[in-house]
Amino acid sequence: MTINDFLLLRHEIMLVAIALILLIIDLGLKPAHKPRIIPVVVALFSIHTVVGFFPVPQGELFGGMFRATPLVSMMKNVLNIGVLIILLQSYTWIMKPENREKMSEYFILLFSTLIGMYFMISSGDFLMFYLGLETATIPLAALAAYTHHQTKSAEAGVKLILSSALSSGILLFGLSLIYGSTGSIYFNDVALSYSTAPMQVLAFLFFFSGLAFKISLVPFHLWTADVYEGAPVNVTSYFSVISKGAASFILILILYKVFFQLAYIWKDVIYVISVITMVVGNLFALRQKNMKRFLAFSSIAQAGFILLGIIAGSQMGMTSVIYFVLIYIFSNLGAFGVVSAIESVTGKVEMSDYDGLYKTNPKLSLLMMLSMFSLAGIPPVAGFFGKFFLFTSAASAGYYWLVFIAVLNATISLYYYLMVVKAMFINKTENPIAFFNSDGMTKAGLLLSAIGIVVVGFWSQIYEFVYNLSIGAGLF
16 A cells, blocks of 8 residues: 555544554553543544644545545544544543543544444445444444443443344345345446336335434434433434434435436435424424433434435535534534533433523523524524525525425424523522533533534635535536
8 A cells, every 4th residue: 555545544544543542551551540541532633633634635445445535534524523522521421430440441432433434434335334334333332331330321222232233234135235236336336327226216215214214314213312311411412413424424425426316216205204304303302301302302303404405416415414514513512512511510411400500600501502593593603504505405406395394393493492591591490500610621622612603604615615525526
């Protein structure tokens, strides 16, 4: 392999190196000195995130199984930003006595699943795609059951691994039909020989159903609320933004690159799934009192909005999806960061516990309000611009009724997002959550989320940059 080949794999090689360094350091540390590893991990991953934005050559490896393009690199960088914020926000939780001895396992599992997502996004054939998918999924189940001494966490891990096994079986059956009907697993070859034959349409439906599980699209969402509630908050935030973002990225790449011949079919499928996902996610979010379940159904509704960009089948659609996922990372991690900070100190996760929070913890309340406004799409925060571009891309493709339904659902979502704001700023209680001071790393993670929510929407160069990358992707 030449130096250029290594540069094509720079995200993967650097992350594997970080994991190995982490293992070596952990072997030499006494149990009492385990916390020293946290700043090392954050510093190394920060360097990894910054290096990821350096220009990368374009090319293929392993006979076309692995592809590296500026657009794919950008998708990985978006995920890196989210993971960095999660690492910062995890400090208080990981420093708890019951988690200290196994904090290295938390970081290694986190990086292992991220490596799988890297390979999945860079895949050039269905074998690499599936290997990346499973590499990302299995450590996620271990993360969900990380606090296995708690019944809900162990239950979340079991539910996730069983549901993942079922969805993987469905997806594999679809891939076997694709291979059987086309004679190839390479994206380029499959795209050339794909048609509207009944078996190939059935193969696509199985493939889409398996991947829809990862994005929590209705009716493949039933695992989401229970797993989100049972897993630790920081793991839940990883599920909500990183896992969902990676699955959305590979879905849009495969739909545009491989299944463009079936566009008239998969656009109808996405139309129906988008409407159902938005409606079900919003209606179930209305009745939630637990903050983790509330954000779980909120993320399901947001997945329905993401489909508006995918259904457009255009450069604008792809750009709007990547841009929205970036904004969604800042917005959702802002909300989860506040929930994590409060639960780590008080153990409280019910919405009623947030009554009167502004009087005792005004900064946390303001960040939660910004996050709720952004998730709801209220101007002038970034979430408004993210939804605006999604709606615009769908409307430009002629899906006016779908946009109308999405606007109605966005209006409904205002109610339950403002319920949280009402609890913090208006509701009165005799026993509000007492004032507490978060550690420096948690504050840094919350600050990054706040900056992203405020700045990204007004920084138009980001959207233009992603749009130019989508032009160079050669998918249109």
